[in-house]
Amino acid sequence: MNNIEKAELIVVGGGPAGLSAALAAADYGVNVILVEEREFLGGQLVKQTHRFFGSEKEYAGTRGIDISKFLVEKIKENENIKILTSSRVLGIYNDKIVTILANNKMIKYSPKALILATGASEKFLAFENNDLPGVFGAGAVQTLMNLYGVLPSKKILMVGSGNIGLIVSYQLLQAGVKVACIIEAAPRIGGYSVHASKLARMGVPILTSHTIKKAVGKDKVEGAIICQLDSSWREIKDTEQFIKCDAICLSVGLSPLTDLLKQANVKTSYVPELGGYIPLRDENMETSIKNLFVAGDVSGIEEATSAIIEGQIAGLNVAKRIKKDIDNQVKIEKKIAEAKDELELLRAGPVGEKVRNGLKKIGLDPLKNYGEKVSTEEFDISFLMKTGIPSKENLKKKLPLSEDVFNKGPIAISECFQQFPCDPCVKSCPFDAISENGSINNIPYVNFEKCTGCGICVSKCPGLAMFVVQKNYTDSTSLVTLPYEFLPKPVKNQIVLVLNREGTEICEGTVKRVRDGKIQDKTTVVTIEIPKEYFLEARNIKVDGGQKHG
Amino acid sequence: MKNRASVVVIGGGVVGNSIAYNLAKRGVEDVVLVERSFLASGATGRCGAGVRQQWGTRQNCLLARESMKVFENFKDTLNVNVDIELKQKGYLLLAYSNNELEQFKKNIKVQNSLGIPSKLVTPQEAKYIVPDLNTDKLIGGAFCPTDGHANPFKVTYGYSKAAENLGVEINKFTEVNEIKTEKGKIIGVQTNKGFIETSKVVDAAGGWSQQIAKMVNAELPVYSERHEILVTEPIKPVLDPMLMSFSYNIYCQQTPDGSFIMGYGPDNEPPSFDMHSSWQFLETMSKKAVWLLPPLNKLRIIRQWAGLYNMSPDKQPIVSKIKEVENFYVACGFSGHGFMIAPAIGVLMADIITESDLTYNVVLDIERYKRGEIISEPSVV
Numbered sequence: 027m028n029n030i031e032k033a034e035l036i037v038v039g040g041g042p043a044g045l046s047a048a049l050a051a052a053d054y055g056v057n058v059i060l061v062e063e064r065e066f067l068g069g070q071l072v073k074q075t076h077r078f079f080g081s082e083k084e085y086a087g088t089r090g091i092d093i094s095k096f097l098v099e100k101i102k103e104n105e106n107i108k109i110l111t112s113s114r115v116l117g118i119y120n121d122k123i124v125t126i127l128a129n130n131k132m133i134k135y136s137p138k139a140l141i142l143a144t145g146a147s148e149k150f151l152a153f154e155n156n157d158l159p160g161v162f163g164a165g166a167v168q169t170l171m172n173l174y175g176v177l178p179s180k181k182i183l184m185v186g187s188g189n190i191g192l193i194v195s196y197q198l199l200q201a202g203v204k205v206a207c208i209i210e211a212a213p214r215i216g217g218y219s220v221h222a223s224k225l226a227r228m229g230v231p232i233l234t235s236h237t238i239k240k241a242v243g244k245d246k247v248e249g250a251i252i253c254q255l256d257s258s259w260r261e262i263k264d265t266e267q268f269i270k271c272d273a274i275c276l277s278v279g280l281s282p283l284t285d286l287l288k289q290a291n292v293k294t295s296y297v298p299e300l301g302g303y304i305p306l307r308d309e310n311m312e313t314s315i316k317n318l319f320v321a322g323d324v325s326g327i328e329e330a331t332s333a334i335i336e337g338q339i340a341g342l343n344v345a346k347r348i349k350k351d352i353d354n355q356v357k358i359e360k361k362i363a364e365a366k367d368e369l370e371l372l373r374a375g376p377v378g379e380k381v382r383n384g385l386k387k388i389g390l391d392p393l394k395n396y397g398e399k400v401s402t403e404e405f406d407i408s409f410l411m412k413t414g415i416p417s418k419e420n421l422k423k424k425l426p427l428s429e430d431v432f433n434k435g436p437i438a439i440s441e442c443f444q445q446f447p448c449d450p451c452v453k454s455c456p457f458d459a460i461s462e463n464g465s466i467n468n469i470p471y472v473n474f475e476k477c478t479g480c481g482i483c484v485s486k487c488p489g490l491a492m493f494v495v496q497k498n499y500t501d502s503t504s505l506v507t508l509p510y511e512f513l514p515k516p517v518k519n520q521i522v523l524v525l526n527r528e529g530t531e532i533c534e535g536t537v538k539r540v541r542d543g544k545i546q547d548k549t550t551v552v553t554i555e556i557p558k559e560y561f562l563e564a565r566n567i568k569v570d571g572g573q574k575h576g
Numbered sequence: 577m578k579n580r581a582s583v584v585v586i587g588g589g590v591v592g593n594s595i596a597y598n599l600a601k602r603g604v605e606d607v608v609l610v611e612r613s614f615l616a617s618g619a620t621g622r623c624g625a626g627v628r629q630q631w632g633t634r635q636n637c638l639l640a641r642e643s644m645k646v647f648e649n650f651k652d653t654l655n656v657n658v659d660i661e662l663k664q665k666g667y668l669l670l671a672y673s674n675n676e677l678e679q680f681k682k683n684i685k686v687q688n689s690l691g692i693p694s695k696l697v698t699p700q701e702a703k704y705i706v707p708d709l710n711t712d713k714l715i716g717g718a719f720c721p722t723d724g725h726a727n728p729f730k731v732t733y734g735y736s737k738a739a740e741n742l743g744v745e746i747n748k749f750t751e752v753n754e755i756k757t758e759k760g761k762i763i764g765v766q767t768n769k770g771f772i773e774t775s776k777v778v779d780a781a782g783g784w785s786q787q788i789a790k791m792v793n794a795e796l797p798v799y800s801e802r803h804e805i806l807v808t809e810p811i812k813p814v815l816d817p818m819l820m821s822f823s824y825n826i827y828c829q830q831t832p833d834g835s836f837i838m839g840y841g842p843d844n845e846p847p848s849f850d851m852h853s854s855w856q857f858l859e860t861m862s863k864k865a866v867w868l869l870p871p872l873n874k875l876r877i878i879r880q881w882a883g884l885y886n887m888s889p890d891k892q893p894i895v896s897k898i899k900e901v902e903n904f905y906v907a908c909g910f911s912g913h914g915f916m917i918a919p920a921i922g923v924l925m926a927d928i929i930t931e932s933d934l935t936y937n938v939v940l941d942i943e944r945y946k947r948g949e950i951i952s953e954p955s956v957v
Contacts, residue, residue, distance in 0.1 A: 120852045134855060291852075 033137040038115045039363040041069020043322025043333035044143035045097040045137035050341025052106035070093035073172035079448040080331035087450030113229035139317040146280035146323035154240035160247030164194045164277035179273030184208040189217035191277030196324040206271045209236040214411045219444040220489025222414030227566040229529025232414050282324045286360045299384030300326030313341040338365045375467030377446040405443050436479025436496035438472050454486035481507050485546040504561035507553040516569045580773045581608035584765045587780035589620035593735035594922030600742035607744045612751035616732040618673040618782045621848045622883025626818045627916040628667040628723040629692045632954040635938040639917040646919035658734035660726045663832050666817035667723035671716045678717040694720035708869050755791040776903040783884025785908035792901040799847040804857040806880040810834030826864050853880045885912040893951040894943040895924050
């Protein structure tokens with residue numbers, strides 16, 4: 027009965043936070059047991075086909091699936107890490123024994139430290155008929171499509187416009203599913219504007235101040251009734267409308283998966299800004315129970331980049347406690363400080379405000395070093411955040427001051443108007459022509475003097491917000507280079523339909539060049555020739571037999 | 577919350593609610609019940625949900641039989657529309673030694689004399705009642721077909737509803753911090769939600785009853801002890817009666833929803849207020865249960881938890897006033913079988929508080945220990 031195995035560190039959860047925590051500790055010689063409930067590592071990363079935002083250092087510009095592959099590879103190479111997949115942690119008992127169900131047997135460990143990186147679950151929404159087949163969570167839809175290759179439906183209504191709602195809508199379009207519309211109860215789009223703009227230029231309507239009233243259908247979803255909300259979130263009379271669709275996808279937020287923490291009697295607090303009940307913890311990610319750490323969404327809903335850094339902080343702190351030689355201590359201290367800096371920087375922009383407010387509620391100072399650098403929104407993006415379409419004023423600020431600049435040749439145009447932490451455009455430019463003025467949270471600007479219009483940045487921007495325009499290609503035509511992520515891919519000399527930022531067809535164009543190499547990494551860079559009058563309007567294409575629009 | 581009460585009942589378990597209801601039924605007005613958490617949050621909601629009449633002492637048998645009458649007619653007796661999920665498919669007590677079998681024979685005599693329809697069974701008969709039973713080493717058993725299961729949450733809820741219907745005020749999430757006395761007399765109860773002026777207090781605080789009594793400087797001869805329990809996933813009905821073995825110290829039943837609830841009496845468990853679960857329990861319990869009912873080895877465990885037995889010296893309850901403070905009443909020391917006799921306990925306590933003759937011929941006063949009138953209950957897990 028007392029066959030209890032000793033262990034230095036048990037990491038629970040093989041998602042981004044758990045993977046990075048295991049690596050951070052194992053790099054300093056800590057013996058790690060990494061426990062994952064599913065049969066594979068990677069967590070939610072394995073279905074994230076989009077490129078990540080954030081800092082290049084933390085894999086920004088790389089697709090989630092590739093980050094997962096990279097981290098898992100490193101984990102598998104590391105001989106200090108023992109991987110237990112298809113294994114479920116059952117309990118953390120008062121005597122610090124951890125029980126795990128593996129191969130239908132309950133095994134017991136007595137670890138020196140624990141890091142819980144159990145992630146989050148999707149929230150649900152109450153409305154009439156919400157139990158009809160065809161009502162999905164966005165995460166489930168993403169799993170069906172991207173992991174198992176199963177189409178969830180033919181036409182979907184997306185409820186919720188946070189980053190997950192926007193990203194999954196885009197991926198649905200990529201898979202050939204029509205998106206009837208995206209509705210958002212708040213008066214403002216919840217996710218990043220660049221994600222919304224990608225959908226807007228595909229003609230998908232985003233309806234803010236709208237909610238779902240009921241699902242319609244007999245045996246499965248055949249449609250939905252939505253309505254408009256006033257500023258007090260009350261239904262406005264006579265605004266009901268029927269949306270025809272065969273699936274409803276809910277993307278209304280995440281709740282930290284704190285069950286195991288609660289079982290272990292970790293102190294928790296209800297913080298709506300961070301998704302609900304979260305464990306109280308210090309800046310080293312240690313909970314109210316000594317040597318029990320948390321990382322990632324379970325400690326408060328954020329995104330994968332901060333989860334990775336939190337994992338590092340937790341893993342490094344465990345290493346510091348277990349590996350006591352002076353040399354290591356100094357190195358680890360330095361790394362912890364760097365990781366904390368990076369995390370603060372990530373949260374320092376306007377989009378980090380909610381998370382910062384949440385962290386303050388549990389007694390943390392999320393901006394110890396960056397307090398003075400917090401910037402407020404540089405542009406008035408209220409129209410953009412309502413529609414996904416940038417206003418004329420927004421656009422004007424990112425265009426050259428003088429028309430003459432267009433005469434010098436091809437130049438890059440950055441259509442990024444919102445301040446959030448992201449820097450792949452800056453880091454990818456071989457001519458150092460894009461700058462964020464010192465902070466990853468600032469809006470990037472193109473230095474048109476330095477820019478050669480090479481188009482490298484077009485496939486690097488995770489928000490697909492970089493374009494190259496060459497106004498005077500011929501007397502009557504211009505060239506526009508844009509990112510394209512649909513099948514079939516256009517071929518040279520093909521005639522394609524050209525769309526503006528609202529998804530309206532404005533003209534036809536001829537494909538002049540298709541760049542689809544390793545560097546583009548599946549974000550095809552397409553150059554089209556179009557009538558000159560549209561060079562500042564043409565931002566999307568429709569390839570025959572290709573993308574289905576909203 | 578009322579700031580005056582004729583009686584304040586401390587404890588929102590099944591006993592506290594039964595007492596409050598029975599007081600109101602006798603016409604006592606302004607009864608106030610306080611519970612520091614939710615109703616049935618203590619031992620009641622953590623118990624094995626069994627209701628049995630097969631006891632070893634005459635008075636436990638009597639209390640259980642009278643309580644069973646209430647469970648059988650719950651809606652009509654209490655005038656509430658609450659289904660308590662009563663399942664009368666019996667208790668099958670297993671004997672593995674001659675001593676045990678002899679004890680069962682003695683018990684059955686007492687039970688039968690009170691009209692409880694229990695009988696001795698052979699291992700073959702036991703196998704007939706429970707086809708999945710491992711009869712290895714089994715030499716016999718006792719079976720009472722009218723014993724069974726009731727939902728402790730529903731019973732507690734039913735009593736609290738019935739009490740409220742009669743004017744009792746039930747205050748949840750209200751913790752007693754102090755019982756104020758003056759010259760040996762109670763003047764009120766200080767809670768975290770305010771002060772309640774009263775002259776009478778009933779301590780029905782289960783595992784914490786000795787702590788409540790300390791507020792009036794009374795020492796109760798009881799202590800609390802952790803007992804653990806688990807529940808499995810639900811499957812189709814395969815086990816009719818509650819199975820119980822005193823020598824293996826285990827009980828196991830399938831509830832009406834199909835899940836199995838099981839527990840065992842711990843060895844060397846120290847007195848404590850500890851309600852944490854242990855992995856040791858999981859291992860031992862599953863081995864014991866699978867030995868007893870081999871098909872259980874395919875079942876998944878859904879949850880484990882622990883609760884407190886409030887243990888008295890003779891494993892029989894104390895339902896009594898106390899000498900130290902006037903009008904301080906205790907209902908404690910249920911030693912793991914409070915739920916199934918709670919209906920009768922409420923009646924008894926109402927008798928005591930209203931200074932009426934006892935409805936049942938039982939001796940449960942606290943002074944019995946000094947008098948030496950102790951008959952220890954032999955049939956406890």
